[in-house]
Amino acid sequence: MIPSTATIALVLAVLSLAQNAFLATAAGPRVIIVGAGMSGISAGKRLSEAGITDLLILEATDHVGGRMHKQNFAGINVEVGANWVEGVNGGKMNPIWPIVNSTLKLRNFRSDFDYLAQNVYKENGGLYDQDYVQKRLDQADKAEESGKKLSGTLPASGSNDMSILAMQRLYDHQPNGPEMPVDMALDYYKFDYELAEPPRVSSMQNCVPLPTFSDFGDDTYFVADQRGYESVVYHLAGQYLKTDKSGKIVDPRLKLNKVVREISYSPNGVTVKTEDNSVYQADYVMVSASLGVLQSDLIQFKPQLPAWKVVAIYKFDMAVYTKIFVKFPKKFWPEGKGREFFLYASSRRGYYVVWQEFEKQYPDANVLLVTVTDEESRRIEQQSDNQTKAEIMEVLRKMFPGKDVPDATDILVPRWWSDRFYKGTFSNWPIGVSRYEYDQLRAPVGRVYFTGEHTSEHYNGYVHGAYLAGIDSAEILINCAQKKMCKYHVQGKYD
Structure with missing residues (x-):
């Protein structure tokens, strides 16, 4: 029996209502974050605070923290990456310092x-x-x-x-x-x-x-805690990712050992492919890979990033x-x-x-x-x-x-x-690079957003720079996804 027009209309209406009900309960757009270092975790936290909780974090290594990473050496844990809270006891508060010194009480030495x-x-x-x-x-x-x-x-x-x-x-x-x-x-x-x-x-x-x-001040403090400086990243992650009683992250939105090799993007969304042939789709992607990775061939963008973006990446x-x-x-x-x-x-x-x-x-x-x-x-x-x-x-x-x-x-x-x-x-920041190239470096390309210490406006190269960059990049994405303010302004080279 061929269904009547009225029946078809009723079915479509029910499906439409179901879809709208799903969208109403979904936590906004879906965002993939590439990298679980300081900037990626910081960006995820800010997105979550804004109500964007449909997140997926893909981390290439087997741990959270990125370049904040401890390693056992001759019976003690030492920091192979970031080691200091740099810029303390000045006019402004370094945002990392109270987390290290007051909240987590990590052993540190001036x-x-x-x-x-x-x-x-x-x-x-x-x-x-x-x-x-x-x-x-x-x-x-x-x-x-x-x-x-x-x-x-x-x-x-x-x-x-x-x-x-x-x-x-x-x-x-x-x-x-x-x-x-x-x-x-x-x-x-x-x-x-x-x-x-x-x-x-x-x-x-x-x-x-x-x-x-x-x-932030001239003082620097060396972190020498056996829990590791990476504890700061875990602390931030634990504010929006599910953890067990020991503090281990057990949230299914974090996937370790996922090496992103390809990011395809269009006006309708993004597709991310990993080395193990997994495929993930989302509305937006936030790339927190290091500048060095962006300068390498590890991640292929399809279509290729525009020339202005590539030049900015290679100038730093x-x-x-x-x-x-x-x-x-x-x-x-x-x-x-x-x-x-x-x-x-x-x-x-x-x-x-x-x-x-x-x-x-x-x-x-x-x-x-x-x-x-x-x-x-x-x-x-x-x-x-x-x-x-x-x-x-x-x-x-x-x-x-x-x-x-x-x-x-x-x-x-x-x-x-x-x-x-x-x-x-x-x-x-080398000679020959101006604020213009910096703005291009952190500017989004369509639905592809970028973060990392290299995108920090004033503090590139530092832990607090990575933390603040994650927040700043998340704000740019939030403005687009929630406020429809998607145009990112890059000042003229000599403005």
């Missing part, structure tokens, strides 16, 4: 760099004269202060920006760049140790002064910052007040320069941390740990020629640059 001048070792052993080093440091500080004043007079567009090295030349501080080992070591400590790239690369206008310290730098932990059977280095940090002034710039001992953080662990960056990081990642250990032992025996320096028993060398899920540690 890093004291005030005595560095008395802890600079010559290439072949012995300490430089403290007054001499302080004089060199004061000269560098003077040039930097002049640079800060200059930065404040330049157009906000960045059209008259220069490199930090150009700033140093302008103020007659080593016009040819640092040449003596002690000057190279101090220069490395002041800039590379913070930015992970040298002054000839980094933007003066965006790095001198660094907004993190001018806004993904820097490499490597913290190498080394354990010894006994201590042979100085301890006590003012001895936590020390420098090795090699004639080879960036060669195992900045050292830290852990008398307070990890008592009796007999562990040292040495930090390398940039080209040295890439070089070290491509050699064996035994080769790196041998180089470190040679340096330490040069620094302490009169000491019995035993062979290291353990070494931990993170390989962020080689890891396809990160391709580096954090972004750095």
Whole structure:
């Protein structure tokens, strides 16, 4: 029997009512978040607060936290990624600090760099004269202060920006760049140790002064809690994702070991495909993958991202910052007040320069941390740990020629640059990149949104930058999904 027109109309009406009832109970649009690091989790929290709870978080690794990640080393948990709350005790409150210090009460220690001048070792052993080093440091500080004043007079567009090295030349501080080992070591400590790239690369206008310290304060606090700095990310995730009694996330909206390889987008929605051939569909996607991943071929966008977006992605730098932990059977280095940090002034710039001992953080662990960056990081990642250990032992025996320096028993060398899920540690704002390219970097493309520390307007490269970027990017998506304000304004290059 052929149904009557009235019957068909009735069925369609019932189906329509059922569909509308489903939409009424659904929590707004469906959003896929790529990455469960700080920015991805932060974005998810803000979306949830706005009523967008139909979320799916796809994380490539087996853990939450991204570049905030602890690892067991010789019986203690150390941070292979982010380690400090940077910018504390200033005019504004760093949003990460109360979570670390008050809510979670993670063990943390103020890093004291005030005595560095008395802890600079010559290439072949012995300490430089403290007054001499302080004089060199004061000269560098003077040039930097002049640079800060200059930065404040330049157009906000960045059209008259220069490199930090150009700033140093302008103020007659080593016009040819640092040449003596002690000057190279101090220069490395002041800039590379913070930015992970040298002054000839980094933007003066965006790095001198660094907004993190001018806004939040000059103090930094080293997190040395066995629960891990990643506890902050788990804490934020637990505010909208279901957890069990132990705090483990058991929410089905979080899927680990899901490597996103393809994102297809159209005016009607997005489709995300993972390496295990799973396919997920949604109204929007929030990509919180690192800048290094965006610069690689891990994720394919279909259609390809527009040229303006690709150029912006490639103009920014993904820097490499490597913290190498080394354990010894006994201590042979100085301890006590003012001895936590020390420098090795090699004639080879960036060669195992900045050292830290852990008398307070990890008592009796007999562990040292040495930090390398940039080209040295890439070089070290491509050699064996035994080769790196041998180089470190040679340096330490040069620094302490009169000491019995035993062979290291353990070494931990993170390989962020080689890891396809990160391709580096954090972004750095290079010379030649203006506010215009930054706006393009975080701008959405259709239904594809972007977040991450590299999209933080003022705090790229920092944990608080990743946290705030997640909130900011979520707000852009919320404006579109709920308020139909989908046009993202990018100021003109010279505005």
